[in-house]
Amino acid sequence: MNTYNFTYRTSSILILLFLVFSAANIVNGQTSKQRLSIAANDKKTELANFKSNLVSEYALEKTRLHEVAKQNNWKLKETLASGKKIELQGIGTDGSPLYYETYSDEAGLVSRASTLNTDGMMGLHLDGDGMKVGVWDAGVALSNHIEYTSRLTIGDENADVDPHATRVSGSIISTGLKKDAKGVASMAKIVSHDWTRDKIEVADAAADGLLLSNHSYGIKADRVPDWYFGAYTKVAQDWDKIMYNAPYYLMVTAAGNAQKSRDNETPTYGKTADGFDVLLGFTISKNNITVAGANSDIDKNGNLKSADVSTYSSFGPVDDGRIKPDIAGNGGSVLSTDSASNTSYNTSSGTSMATPGVTGSLLLLQQYNMELYGSYMKAATLKGLALHTADDIDAQGPDYKMGWGIMNSKNAAEVLNNKDFSSHVAEESLENGEEFSFEITANGNETLIASISWTDVESSFINSGELNNTTAALVNDLDIRITKNGQTFLPWKLNAGQANNAATKGDNRVDPFERIEIPNAEGTYTITVSHKGDLVNNAQDFSLIVSGVQMTTCSINAPEDISLEETEASSVNLTWNASEDALYEIQYKEVHQQNWTTEYISVNNFSWNGLLLDTTYSFRLRTFCSQNIASEFSEVATFTFSGEDTVLETLNALSADSEIPFSVYPNPAVDEIQLNVQTSETSVYRIMSTSGVELKMDSATNARINVSDLPSGLYVLQIQDFNVNKSTKFYKY
Known part of the structure; x- marks a missing residue:
């Protein structure tokens, strides 16, 4: 058993500060070097071999599709009366035609991402500069729309321009020339593809460092038999395999709009009219994020006042009881770009339009992590962060309608910013037979929340026709527990057999994400991560996120009691009161110089050498309690160097017109x-x-x-x- 004690260490802050300030000269967004770095973490051989298999399967499937479609008089492509496009993409193991359709009906866009944008309430200036996202859809987006022009490139040159793909793309990257049509990541870039070779193209892009892709489509629900609903099929297995072998890549997909379709006559729970158990295809993958549609009321400060699931949004559960959908995007009539002309707009919705809002928000969080810490998060960390910080609608845990709740980009950004102060975010690995544990102290100001997230190995079991088969798709089953004084706190779980009931707490054996909440937490707790059985591949990477904790005893007050302890021929030694676990920034200069010289030190004294007689100097100090949390600077102190007779002359407060220090x-x-x-x-x-x-x-x-x-x-x-x-x-x- 490995035990980790996360007592704060100032040396860690020194290293982190060095990395961040070194990264300050890096242009925002993914550089070629960063893509190579991400790609280096991919399982190259496995991805290449799998892509080769996908290419072979695609060639055989394409030939078979044409033959079987001709025999059965099936249309390969069709435009429905509503204008929605569908296309035959595969044949199920039972011979059923698998048609893809777009999931767009009425409206939806994630809120709170705007709090991260330039001029947003958090002042973060996150707009997706230089970041790239892939969009796969019924066709490609109109590339020359005035809202994004050169920021959208076409990945499939011979594909048809599609209005749905154009609306989805605009929801992510529109500049906002028409204010209400502004995208979530208004300076990001998109590579637009049609859905024909989606798995092959994504495997390629993920191997090259792609972080996120948006898929606002899925299998048409009224053309498959009941056993498909909730079943872990080959398409879900394929996508899980891509994500497992490309650990920084995350697929974001729409849940679908089949809640009222009455397509599943034998759901795992309730009656057909209840709307449960209508997810299918790749929405059921373990490692992706599946997005539901929601109607919500959010105030000007980004706080959720009320929310409910949209009347169209598809419900879980999946057959093994996993929590799907994972999260919800905000609903409402979404104005976005349209393909009728390069200046046209249109409104639409459905989970199709909730999904790009989540995708864009996740992209901004990746950008923020790069700005703060000089690296991107693994997909499991990004997914875990979104589910950890989602707004729980009724404070009773997840459900099969909106998963863990409404996406909250603001909360997620705060957890990243407060890392090592009031939150903990770490990417770890558990080896076979190992147990991971450490102690934390609740800060007493908010609910203590701890979660683990991992990208699981694809399941070797796939359903080939059995109705409501409950075999778990989870392969490596990790467990998180929190203990204190003999009491054990367990994670949330749901029961597919009682799908409309509130979540309970217990041993979760099906989900690759587990979350524990302890309201009114006080004192010290032990977090333990373990696993059941033997781990496939003898190890499992996982991401751990904890919020509501006191990661340091440091006080974010400016240093006080500053004095000159020793003076020599050309130097002075400055001292000040010590703060436990703190790092100090000192800025100093000759009094008439314009620019400060800056140094970071972990002790509460500083030797200033090379001083000249009869020259006046000034300095100021501040305390860092984590990489991003620092005090105000102390009052500016000045002295004229006079050798051993040197004394501090002035302590000029930041408010030079007031003699009373302001706090x-x-x-x-x-x-x-x-x-x-x-x-x-x-x-x-x-x-x-x-x-x-x-x-x-x-x-x-x-x-x-x-x-x-x-x-x-x-x-x-x-x-x-x-x-x-x-x-x-x-x-x-």
Whole structure:
């Protein structure tokens, strides 16, 4: 058994800060070097061999399709009265025709991704610059639409331009020339393909470093027998195999719009009219994200007020009881690009339009992780992050209608930003027979949530015609447990035989994602990850995400009690009060120089060498409690170097016009902050993001400010009153 103690270490912050500031010169988005780095983690031989098999299968299947279609008078392609296109893509093991159709009916687009965009409330400037996503659809998107022009390239040159593909693509990358049609990742790039050779092309792209692909289509539900619904078939197995061999690649697919279709007459639960058990095809893959459609009410601060599943969105469960769909995208009439002309728009919906909102949001989270930590997340981490931070509609765990809840990009970004402060995100590996455990301390301010996510080996079992076969598709069954004082906390699970019941807590034997929640958690807990049986391939990578924890005892206050302890012929030694687990940034210069020299140190003293007699110097300090969480700078201190007689001369506060140091308390804050200075009737406060985006402004007359509506993070508070301008930083839990 391996035991890990995550006591915070300042050396780790030093390394991380070095990596981040070194990466600051890297242009946002995927570079060729980064794609090669991702590709290096792929199982190249397995992917190449599998792609070769797919090519051979495709050639044989294409010939067979034409022959069987002719014998049975099946149409290879068809445009329905609604304008929807369908196409014969395969023949099932029982001889059933498998038609692909687009999943678009009325409307839907994920909310809260806008909080990450430029001018969004989080001030993150995440718009998908240089990021690339693949879109496979009924055809290709119109490439010269004014909303994206050069940012969309065609992967299948002879494919037909399709309005559905154009709407899906616009939902991801439209610039927003027409404001209401702006895409989630408005500066990203798309490679557009038709669905004809989707698995072959994705295997190629994933081997080359593709992170995400969008699939707003699936098997047409009214042309297959009942056993297909919820069944783990070869198409699901194929997609799982691609994702297992390309661990950074994640497929995002629409759940479908068959809730009211009454196509499955023998569901695993309830009556046909109840809408359960209508997922099929690759929506049932273990390693992808399957997106439901939802109607939701979200306030201006990105908080979910209410939500319910859309009337069209397909319900799970799948036959083995796994939680599908995984997550929900926001519904509502979506205005997007249309293929009628390069300036045309149209509204539509269905899970087709909820899915690109999720895909675009996931792309922004990958961009954010690269900006913060200089690397992309594995697909299991990205998927786990989305499910870990989703808005649970009724606080009773997942369900078979909307999975883990509504996608919440804001929450997910906060967990990434707060890594090593109030959250933990790690990519680990469990070897056969090994157990992984470590202790954490709840921060006492929010629910303690811990989850594991892994990209599982494709199942060797595929259903070939048995109705509602419950054989588990899960191969490597990992388990997460949390213990404290003899009490064990278990993950959520669902029961396919009681599909409309609330989730319970117990031993989850079917899902490659497990999540434990402990409300009102206090004190120290032990998290343990283990596995059942023998692991296929003798090991299983997994991603661990924990939120609501205190990862460090560091206090995010600027250093105090700064003094000169020793002076020599050309140097001084500066000291200040120590903060446990902290890293310090010191900036120093000659007083008249414009630019500061910056150094990072893990001890509370600094030797400043090479000083000149009768020269005045200044310096300031701040405390880092994690890579992204830092205090305000201390007051600027100055001194004129006089050898052994050197003394600190001034301590200039950030508010040069006030002799009273300005601060707020409590810091960190939860719902409210109070000022330590008196304010007048004309006082105004502004709360800014650390990148300078103004988030709130109001009167500061009562010296109390409500911050309950702010997401977790670091903020700048400014107080203005005539010529007075004071500022400080505070952290909001």
